[in-house]
Each structure stands twice: as C-alpha cells, then as structure tokens.
Amino acid sequence: MYLIEKGSESSFTVNHSRFIGYALPCADESQLRVRLAEIASTHPNAHHLAFAYRIKTEHGIIAHFSDAGEPSGTAGKPILAHISGFDVVNALVAVVRYFGGVKLGAGGLVRAYGGTAKMALESASLIPYVEYAEVRLTIDYPKFQALTYRVEKAGGEIVSRAFGERIDLIVRVPASEAPAIARQFDDS
Incomplete structure (x- = not known):
C-alpha cells in the first residue's frame, strides 16, 4: 500500500470539456470534507466535481465514490478503480469537469474521468504505507x-x-x- 506524500493536479481536455484532477492525502473523512470544499470553492463555476477516496481505519479500508450528477458509474467509479489500482490509501482523488458543449457518452466519460484520475496519481509523490x-x-x-x-x-x-x-x-x-x-x- 502507498500514501500520497505530496498532492498533485493535472488537467485534460477532450471535445472542449476540461477535466482537472487532484490527488490529495486525506487522513480521515473530516479532512476529506475540507479538501472537497476547498476544491469546490476553487472551481465555483464547474459543472461537476466527481471524486473517490480510500481511507484505512482500524476496522479496514473505507472506499466511496460520487458521480456528481454524471450518469451512474461513469465518473466516480473509474476514479476509484485507479486509486485501488495504484493501491493508495488515505487518499482523495477528485476530478472537476467544465462542460464544453459536446456530450461524450458513457464510454467517453469513463475514459476522461479515469484518465484524469490516473494522470493525477501518476504525478503525485507516493510513499509506502507503514502501520x-x-x-x-x-x-x-x-x-x-x-x-x-x-x-x-x-x-x-x-x-x-x-x-x-x-x-x-x-x-x-x-x-x-x-x-x-x-x-x-x-x-x-
């Protein structure tokens, strides 16, 4: 397992829609809410703020995602898949979308949200998790x-x-x- 030592930001544009991804350390659910509020206040005109997180607790790993109004399973789920794939815990990955006027379809949304999450995780500084x-x-x-x-x-x-x-x-x-x-x- 890994932790995010230093967060990152990445962006991706497809069919005039702009996607901005954030990979951030997040120790617990209260810190998660603060980080999401910070991202939302940075992007008040964004159309969507999809996210996923994995937090290790004494009772196991808590994982959750939100599609933020996108069709079910097209935004948060691909973000969570990359967090799990990188085996990162105590992390929040959020993707902001500014709609560019062209619908991407379910497959296009999965690729765009998942790809942006992957780019954010790849540019983050990861360290091994130590219990x-x-x-x-x-x-x-x-x-x-x-x-x-x-x-x-x-x-x-x-x-x-x-x-x-x-x-x-x-x-x-x-x-x-x-x-x-x-x-x-x-x-x-």
Missing part, C-alpha cells in the same frame, strides 16, 4: 540513549516521557518493530 504501533515502556536511565537511537533508526518517535526513578515512555514505531523494541528495552 505504526504505540509501545509503553519503563526503562532505566542508562538505556535511554540506546532506546532513542533505536526508535529513530526504525522511523519512529517518542510520544511522551515521564522522568522519575525510572523513565516511563510511550514510543510510536512501525508495528513490525514494536515487539522487538519492547523485548529489548522494557524493564517494568
């Missing part, structure tokens, strides 16, 4: 520097620390590293 886990640790002071090094090397971070007789920490690390770090460092 993270939080680990609670209690360590002795001499281990703190080694733990800090190991957490940073794994691509994680120290979320909180409380200094007392010992150090109580919460670290956020890739889930694959969590058991080994807990075994190596936890003194509780």
